[in-house]
Amino acid sequence: MSSFHADIAILGGGMVGLALAYQLLERHPELSIVIIDKELELGCHSSGRNSGVLHAGLYYPPGTLKAQVCVQGARRLRAWCEAERLPVLACGKVIAPQALELDGQLELLLHRGQANGAEVQLIDRAEFHRLVPDGRTASDRALWSPGTCVVKPKLVLQRLEQRLRERGVAFQCGTHTARVQPESRALTLQSSSGEERVLRYGYLFNSAGLQADRMAQAFGLAEQCTLLPFKGVYWLLDPRAPFHFTTNLYPVPDLNLPFLGVHVTPSPDGSITLGPTAIPAWGRENYRGLEGVEPLMAVEFLGDLVSQWWRNAGGFRRYAREQALHGLKPLFVKAAQALVPGLRSEHLIPSEKVGIRAQLYDRQSGTLVQDFRLEHGEASTHVLNAISPAFTASFALADLILDQSPLASH
Numbered sequence: 001m002s003s004f005h006a007d008i009a010i011l012g013g014g015m016v017g018l019a020l021a022y023q024l025l026e027r028h029p030e031l032s033i034v035i036i037d038k039e040l041e042l043g044c045h046s047s048g049r050n051s052g053v054l055h056a057g058l059y060y061p062p063g064t065l066k067a068q069v070c071v072q073g074a075r076r077l078r079a080w081c082e083a084e085r086l087p088v089l090a091c092g093k094v095i096a097p098q099a100l101e102l103d104g105q106l107e108l109l110l111h112r113g114q115a116n117g118a119e120v121q122l123i124d125r126a127e128f129h130r131l132v133p134d135g136r137t138a139s140d141r142a143l144w145s146p147g148t149c150v151v152k153p154k155l156v157l158q159r160l161e162q163r164l165r166e167r168g169v170a171f172q173c174g175t176h177t178a179r180v181q182p183e184s185r186a187l188t189l190q191s192s193s194g195e196e197r198v199l200r201y202g203y204l205f206n207s208a209g210l211q212a213d214r215m216a217q218a219f220g221l222a223e224q225c226t227l228l229p230f231k232g233v234y235w236l237l238d239p240r241a242p243f244h245f246t247t248n249l250y251p252v253p254d255l256n257l258p259f260l261g262v263h264v265t266p267s268p269d270g271s272i273t274l275g276p277t278a279i280p281a282w283g284r285e286n287y288r289g290l291e292g293v294e295p296l297m298a299v300e301f302l303g304d305l306v307s308q309w310w311r312n313a314g315g316f317r318r319y320a321r322e323q324a325l326h327g328l329k330p331l332f333v334k335a336a337q338a339l340v341p342g343l344r345s346e347h348l349i350p351s352e353k354v355g356i357r358a359q360l361y362d363r364q365s366g367t368l369v370q371d372f373r374l375e376h377g378e379a380s381t382h383v384l385n386a387i388s389p390a391f392t393a394s395f396a397l398a399d400l401i402l403d404q405s406p407l408a409s410h
């Protein structure tokens with residue numbers, strides 16, 4: 001069997017893997033880097049299927065990894081997109097309480113945002129209606145984040161891939177990892193035609209998104225964790241609908257859960273999307289119908305959901321009541337009406353876009369993991385739970401991963 005060598009192997013060519021390669025080259029331009037992706041083209045999973053919102057950093061408790069990288073990451077990615085002349089819609093974002101009892105959460109988000117270094121302010125009802133004439137706030141207030149913007153995720157990925165290729169990064173797309181041998185720093189790769197080659201690496205980063213936990217487990221790490229896939233379905237606002245949105249409109253999220261709630265997002269191409277849902281998926285890549293269903297995983301997932309519900313971990317029953325059934329259009333419309341009271345079912349048209357969150361579940365603590373999690377092996381670093389805002393934060397997250405990985409000693 002033929003073999004080849006790279007100083008650095010990156011498993012997974014999503015935004016996290018590409019940003020890692022980019023920041024590695026900024027630090028060590030002499031490194032040889034290969035990015036391996038099982039799909040024939042990049043962007044088939046979360047990084048090509050998300051809302052494209054560059055989050056300002058309001059949600060995350062200070063001190064968490066998310067808080068450390070989101071604000072800087074958003075600024076850097078936005079500046080990079082602008083320098084590359086990629087579309088950036090500088091539209092800001094309003095967060096409005098969808099029920100009166102959620103009004104108090106605005107202060108919490110305000111303080112978190114300020115502590116994280118984000119630009120954010122409380123606004124009154126008049127200002128809210130000036131910004132979102134068709135929206136609703138259940139109290140007299142809302143939060144305004146002027147710095148939030150929206151990009152086209154696939155265009156970002158494509159340009160980043162192009163820049164990395166120009167700088168000598170090799171891409172092995174459509175390539176499966178058949179075997180891993182961490183002790184000899186080798187991976188056996190299998191191409192789509194079945195041909196096998198051995199890759200010998202100096203250091204490996206696992207940024208395999210929805211499969212990252214399985215890859216980490218092949219390296220003997222993260223044994224107590226598994227991924228629970230939550231599907232995000234979007235709807236498009238019919239352009240003939242009598243609404244005008246020039247900014248993002250988000251609800252106050254349930255801060256016990258890692259989901260931000262159904263929101264309204266304008267895109268740089270002029271379209272307006274509503275979503276995403278956060279409904280259980282029955283396979284990590286179960287984007288539509290029965291496609292990608294994993295029966296064993298689905299049974300285990302159901303067991304985990306029942307256990308979460310039974311223990312009401314993190315107020316899980318509220319999730320089950322309020323979000324788990326948003327796959328049903330009438331319930332989705334009801335959730336969206338809390339923010340856009342005039343919305344009717346006929347204003348929504350199905351969107352092609354559907355994404356699945358790579359949500360990590362810690363079986364030991366019985367909780368959904370909230371923060372990013374890094375695990376280190378002998379000559380490898382594994383990026384787990386790269387959920388939102390990993391797209392936003394990617395450049396800063398890559399720097400944090402490089403700073404924390406034992407790569408320097410290899």
Ligand SMILES: Cc1cc2nc3c(=O)[nH]c(=O)nc-3n(C[C@H](O)[C@H](O)[C@H](O)COP(=O)(O)OP(=O)(O)OC[C@H]3O[C@@H](n4cnc5c(N)ncnc54)[C@H](O)[C@@H]3O)c2cc1C
Pocket residue numbers: 011012013014015016017036037038039042043044045046047048049050051052053054055175176177207208209210211212215231232233276354355356357358386387388389390391392393
């Ligand atoms: C519905 C939804 C909306 C979101 N909205 C936002 C948002 O507005 N803003 C934001 O910042 N974040 C958002 N996110 C989160 C964001 O999309 C992710 O955090 C980010 O894209 C994760 O990037 P990644 O590189 O880790 O994963 P991915 O993009 O999933 O990339 C992983 C790659 O690994 C490859 N791979 C998998 N297994 C293997 C293997 N064994 N060998 C080789 N390759 C493998 C896959 O093919 C894939 O290309 C959203 C996510 C979802 C699902």
